[in-house]
Amino acid sequence: MEKHMLALQLSHILGEPYSREWVYEQLELPKKESFGDLAFPCFPLAKEFKKNPKLIADELAEKLKHPHITKAESAGGYVNVFLDQSFFTEETLKEVLANDRDYGSHNFGAEKTVVLDMSSPNIAKPFSMGHLRSTIIGNAISNLAEKCGFETVKVNYIGDYGTQFGKLVAAYHRWGDDDAIQADPLTELTRIYVKFHEEAKTDPTLIDEGRTCFKKLEDADPEVLELWRWFKDVSLQEFDRIYDLLGVTFDLTRGEAYYNDKMEGVIKRIAGAGLLEESDGAQVVRLDEQELPPCLIRKSNGTTTYATRDLAAAIDRYESFHFAESLYLVGHEQTLHFQQVKYVLDKMDLPWANDMHHVPFGMILKDGKKMSTRAGKTVLLEQVLQEAIDRARENIADKNPDLKNQEQVARQVGVGSVIFHDLKHDRTHDVEFSLDDMLSFEGNTGPYVQYTHVRTKSLLKKAGYEKEDAEVKLVDEKAWPLIKLVRAFPKVVKESYEQYDPSRIAKYLLDVSRSFNHYYAHNQILDSDQEAGRLTLIYSVNLILQNGLEILGIEAPDQM
Known part of the structure; x- marks a missing residue:
């Protein structure tokens, strides 16, 4: 205003x-x-x-x-x-009290749907830190969209198809151990997948075996199909444990293979639009006017591509949900792919193609390099989450051994620290993996924001504060910086969604926490002449910290 x-x-x-x-x-x-x-x-x-x-x-x-x-x-x-500090203080606090948990919400997304393609791990591979970003950035953007009035559809587009599965089947035929797979599915499947690539360096016939197995998968060969289903089932069970820990849910889990029987129809539509051309035995859509390389639709051996499946998925999602926006939470390295998919749809005269947006993000690096399952260089997310919970449990036992629900709080704080560490970084930047930085409970961290929320809640509880006791007035000029931050929350929510950037929320929560703790350290709250007014301000801060953490997908403990 x-x-x-x-x-x-x-x-x-x-x-x-x-x-x-x-x-x-x-x-x-x-x-x-x-x-x-x-x-x-x-x-x-x-x-x-x-x-x-x-x-x-x-x-x-x-x-x-x-x-x-x-x-x-x-x-x-x-x-x-x-x-005029008095006027804007009264106006801000009245708005907070009137809206309560809805403070910061907008309605510009009313009666519109946003579809989010997020997480999307590959079956038969462990859920690594590399998949964390797509999962939690997508979840936070979905929460922001809902805060802005949109209906959301979170799609976990599982990587369950493609040449890598032909390679995995070929690896299983050579080195597979059913008992080992039953005991620890993803570890064993990863072992033989990595071995395949190591052996292929000196035995190029393995690559041909992988291609042959994938062609059999596309042709629905019974034996290959049965193996593929087994690998998929055990993978999804493992993934669900990770999602439960992160507190992330999906509206739709659908793999690339779902579109197998839909791709021929899409290829016919592309051909009917006069876009399909032959190129060295393959079929492509040329994108010369966009100054992009051709989009490969069908390979020379007759197999389809990742782009073919994404084209089918995009059409299916629009026909199913009539989205206002379709967001793809996928890393920077896939930018060219999504440009090609979008331009092919645009050339097919599908106007909603302009409502599709690739939301790229930087990589999580280890020692400055990209993590790779194929090379056997990865950090497992579940291990990181468990260590974070263990450290939080140790911290609680040391500082607050009488705390009730210690296991629940350790999980809230440990998992929250991992999520916040990622989301506080600008979405487009690479993030260097550092367990010590991620699990620090001091400084610009999730536990610091969570603890600030606990402190505000404790003050309100100790005072027996109720909304009916509210006083909406400027209690002193020292409160003005905090009032301005409270006032900014709706604007931060709107801009965070418009820029698809949850880091704005994370950084804002750090600013609010620092401002509150500074104010608390220099002003008496309880038993002061201005107690009611100061508690009303603290109530507002408590609401914002709770709302902001919820947007980021982080729980706000009542005690720590």
């Missing part, structure tokens, strides 16, 4: 062609609290006005008047604006 208010006032003063929208985009947050609450830089006006930016700022500050602005001053080419 305040930015729109200020933009409107300044655009009236400046006149044409400086619209409210243009002014709004220029507004900044001052670098220091002492510089005010909003700042307007006058440097872009210097050429048009033929004046020094400082002189422009002097004139604007003199003319800027509004009942909810207490002061406007010129400083170094900026107009620094100070807001």
Whole structure:
């Protein structure tokens, strides 16, 4: 509200062609609290006005008047604006109390559906740290979408098809051990898959065996099909244990193989649109006008491709859900693939192709290198989660041995620390795997935010605070920075969804936690003259921390 208010006032003063929208985009947050609450830089006006930016700022500050602005001053080419703290405090706290757990919500997504393709591990491979990002970033974006009014459909698009499964079947034929697979499915299947690639370096006939086995899978050979189903069943059982630990659920679990009987229809549609061309015995769609390599639809040996299946899946999802947005939470390395899929759909004259968005993210690196199951270089997510829980349990036993529900809290804190460590990083950046950083319970971590939530809850409980006791007023100027953060929550939610970036929420929660702990350390809350007003502010902070952690997919313990 305040930015729109200020933009409107300044655009009236400046006149044409400086619209409210243009002014709004220029507004900044001052670098220091002492510089005010909003700042307007006058440097872009210097050429048009033929004046020094400082002189422009002097004139604007003199003319800027509004009942909810207490002061406007010129400083170094900026107009620094100070807001009416009492008015905005009362307005903010009233809005929080009126909306309660819905504070920060929006309705611009009402009656619209967002489909999210997320997690998508490959069967017969362990759930590694490499799959963590797609799972929890997708889950957080889904929660943000729901906070903005959208209906969401979370799809776990399991990698259960492709040439790698031909290789796995070939590896099983050579080195498979049924008893070992029954005892520890993913470890044993990974062992023979890695062995296949090691042996293939010196025995190229293995690659041909893998291709032959995959062709048999496509042709529904009974023996190969039975093996494939067995590998898939044991894998899904293992994956479900990980999802239970993470607290992630899906609306639809569907593998690539689901589209086997739908791909011929898609290929016919592509051919009917006059897009399919022969190239060295293969069938492709050329994308020369997009300056992209051709999209391979069918290989020269007759097998289909990852792109063929994704085209079938995209069409199926639109026909099933009529999505407003379809989001693919897949790493940067698949950018070209999704560009090709989107352009093929666009060339098929399917207008909803423009509503499909690849939401890329950086990799989790180990020693600066990409993790790889094929090379046997991976870190298992379940092991990391279990160690995080163990460390949280040890921390609780050391600092709060009388805590009830220790096992539950250890799980909430341990798993939360792993999720928060990932989500606090910008989605597009690579993240270096470091168990010590991930499991630290001090600094910019999930446990720090969780503990701040516990502290606010404890204060409210100790005071016996109820919403009916609320006082919506500015209790002191020291509370103003915290009020501004509380006020910013709806805006942060909206921008986080629009940018598909949960790190904005994580960083915001750290800011709120730091601001609250600073305020708490320097102000008496209980038994003070301003107790009711301060507790109302703390109630607001508690709501935001709870809502924010929930968006990130992290539980908020009542005690730690």
